[in-house]
Amino acid sequence: MGKRSLQEAQTVDLDAACREHAAGLRAITRKVRDDEADLAQDACLKLVETARREPVAAPAHLLFRIARNLVIDRMRSRGRAARLFQEATAYEQQPSSAPDPERALLANERLRRALSVIDGMPDRRREAFLLHRIDGLSYPQIARRMGVTVKAVEKHISAAMLQLARGMRTDDGDD
Structure with a gap:
């Protein structure tokens, strides 16, 4: 055989x-x-x-x-x-006086930056990233939903994480 x-x-x-x-x-x-x-x-x-x-x-x-x-x-x-x-x-x-206003402002700014980086991703990369990180889907589930291979999903999510890390690091240095 x-x-x-x-x-x-x-x-x-x-x-x-x-x-x-x-x-x-x-x-x-x-x-x-x-x-x-x-x-x-x-x-x-x-x-x-x-x-x-x-x-x-x-x-x-x-x-x-x-x-x-x-x-x-x-x-x-x-x-x-x-x-x-x-x-x-x-x-x-929590009562409005409890959180430190400066920390809250910084957290909101980081969130705004992250959302901006995510919005700037190519459509398929953003879709794979959000399906995994927000919807909690596994790579095989994302692959089926998007009609691609698991390897392609891995590449999309890896590229998204790298883009997000670079985008956050670049923005942090600009302040």
Whole structure:
């Protein structure tokens, strides 16, 4: 059997493993209610990506480990977002005399600069960056939504982070 037919055979095996364990995947991803179908699909995609790089001896075991890790990552991401929201809400509820006006002014200025840099990004770069940083989507989810490869998403977000860092550093030095 040639290399190509071995890969095709393993892809069929992986597809069968995903279908065979769909109920188990749903049980694991159910903790992340509205994203459970996406997480189950992402787990299957990551399994296939892993199998392209190296042989997978126990696809079901790896599939469940990937799904569990995706759930943990999503819950951590939501926890961070919830903490940021709580901090912002707590900050807004403080008496107006409590925050230092100079710090508030500097924070607002940095936010204005960051938004300006983000607005100046090319459309696809900005879209990938916002989907990841604001909407909390994973690279594979962004790739599907934008119709590009995961590698392209990685490049867009890397370029966006670099542009943002440079834009903030340049503005900081101008003051």
